[in-house]
Amino acid sequence: MIAKERRARNISRLSIALDAETEKMVELLAREEDRNASETIREAIKAYYEIKKAIRYLDIKKLKQIGEMLESEEHVLVDIEMWIKILDELNKRASDEFFEYIREIGYNKGIQNKKMGINDIQEILKFLELGNWFKVKANGRVFTIILSTQSEQNILKIFLEGMFEAQNIPVEIISGSRKLTIVRK
Known part of the structure; x- marks a missing residue:
């Protein structure tokens, strides 16, 4: 009162x-x-x-989570133009070994999520959305990821495949134009 x-x-x-x-x-x-x-x-x-x-679009809970992510020093903020250039170069020049490493990072993140109790597809994607790589739209068992840039698509797809594999979540990831569609099998 x-x-x-x-x-x-x-x-x-x-x-x-x-x-x-x-x-x-x-x-x-x-x-x-x-x-x-x-x-x-x-x-x-x-x-x-x-x-x-x-920050009208961002609630206090999300702001706190982003702060914790940055404070843990496991994440960084990068200018979008620099990020696009880095990804463009990686997509042109990266070896198969590099992409296997990306899958392994995704797998390890999946294990970490599992230990934190983050094991639902929507919850996983919403948590990753905080990193500002993409926006998530959910429709039942289908999740559409709208990417910030086309350059992210290949790396993110491989990362997510590794992550969902680690969590034993059977999915199909379909590439589109600046988006990924994730369908739970």
Whole structure:
């Protein structure tokens, strides 16, 4: 319940109820930033508002997951033009050994997903979608992956084949024009 009281100088008083965990968070942040609880909560609301305004398509849960991915140092951000050029060159020059290595990376990621309890096709693809390689559209047992660029198609297909193999998920992956269609068998 929120109770509000108007004060002089255009400041409103707002009473809110906090659970113990949230109260501890506010206290910790206030101490760390040498602020009082009111200042800390005002800044938190402003930050939340700015994040929601700037990144409308991305919810806070996804933002947290992306932050964790980057913080783990297992993932990097790459400019899309550079990424396309890298992939174009790899697709032209890479050996069969390279593509086997990509399959192996996918297989290892599949094992990692399995250990994390990520074992449903849609859940797997939604998690990978956070890396911004593609967008996923689901329709029952059929999943369409819309790629950022055509250059990703071959590498991503081989990666996914290895990943689904590791998780014992029987799928057929069909290449299209800037998309992959994954059908659960």
